[in-house]
Amino acid sequence: MKLLSVDQRQASTYLEISRECLVSKYEHYNTTSINYDKTRTAVGVEIVLGYLARLNKPAPLMTVLDAGCGTGNYALELARAGMSVVCADYSEGMLAQCKQKIESHGFANAVWKQCDLSLYVSEGQVYDAVMCNQSLHHLDPADDFKAVKHFLGEATKSLKEGGVILINTITHQQLENGVWWGKLIEKAVERMKPRFIEYEPLQAFLRTIGFEITDRVVNIDSIIQQSGYFDPNALTSLEFRQGDSHFALLSEQELDEVLGRIEQMIREGSAEDYIAKRDQLRQQIGQFTYYVIRKIGE
Numbered sequence: 001m002k003l004l005s006v007d008q009r010q011a012s013t014y015l016e017i018s019r020e021c022l023v024s025k026y027e028h029y030n031t032t033s034i035n036y037d038k039t040r041t042a043v044g045v046e047i048v049l050g051y052l053a054r055l056n057k058p059a060p061l062m063t064v065l066d067a068g069c070g071t072g073n074y075a076l077e078l079a080r081a082g083m084s085v086v087c088a089d090y091s092e093g094m095l096a097q098c099k100q101k102i103e104s105h106g107f108a109n110a111v112w113k114q115c116d117l118s119l120y121v122s123e124g125q126v127y128d129a130v131m132c133n134q135s136l137h138h139l140d141p142a143d144d145f146k147a148v149k150h151f152l153g154e155a156t157k158s159l160k161e162g163g164v165i166l167i168n169t170i171t172h173q174q175l176e177n178g179v180w181w182g183k184l185i186e187k188a189v190e191r192m193k194p195r196f197i198e199y200e201p202l203q204a205f206l207r208t209i210g211f212e213i214t215d216r217v218v219n220i221d222s223i224i225q226q227s228g229y230f231d232p233n234a235l236t237s238l239e240f241r242q243g244d245s246h247f248a249l250l251s252e253q254e255l256d257e258v259l260g261r262i263e264q265m266i267r268e269g270s271a272e273d274y275i276a277k278r279d280q281l282r283q284q285i286g287q288f289t290y291y292v293i294r295k296i297g298e
């Protein structure tokens, strides 16, 4: 197995970020990192592993960039499969959790880099794959998704021949109806939508740089929030809400109103029915989508 160690020279190719540069403005991940894993796991990682298997290369010879690795739930599974993983994130807290998690499992095939993806610079064709799980929407969407396009442009440059980029994101439709509380927090959903680049503009951009989305994959059985998802009381827990960053886009007053409505439904005994009805939509569209990106013609 090819083992990577933390290489300071390589790390210097990443642009270090200052504390003042709070890229992910709507949620502070150093705080969130503490509770993140209470509601989040590597949902959809089977999709990632499936596409990586199709690269037809022994796992120990593969290197994958996990862009916006968070607490490392996805990176852990790739490390477990024997791949070398470069875990990149802006948040020190998330990186610390990621490092602790992977090391505590005894895997030595990962490195950690603090970096701002919107300033990411390719180091040449070094990755068999780049995966970005639920992180792209944290980049500033200004100027027609300039930061997202910059990151993806550099990510394509960092791919080895035949390499693949796997973007785990949420469509606007999934934002509205992929979680049962979507309607209750519709103000946050509307504020959130402009952060998520949709399929058509993303595809159009990728084609200008010689790449394209070849597959869109949804696993309708996967539920991001896992345990407690169907519990009407879940929303009253800060820990649970921290598993869905949309809540951070509500004002205190708006959040109080949402909690007031769900508490009223619980009192009236209508909460379970409400959840079951709303969940029918999730069962049709799923909660998240993987975009599989490859070089045109490869």
Ligand SMILES: C[S@@+](CC[C@H](N)C(=O)[O-])C[C@H]1O[C@@H](n2cnc3c(N)ncnc32)[C@H](O)[C@@H]1O
Residues within 6 Å of the ligand: 023, 024, 029, 040, 041, 067, 068, 069, 070, 071, 072, 073, 074, 088, 089, 090, 091, 094, 115, 116, 117, 118, 132, 133, 134, 135, 138, 139, 245
């Ligand atoms: C919702 S979490 C996803 C974490 C992980 N990929 C997962 O799915 O469990 C988003 C992550 O993106 C990171 N992030 C946000 N903005 C970033 C940026 N500009 N550069 C690098 N990482 C960023 C956050 O620190 C956080 O760890």
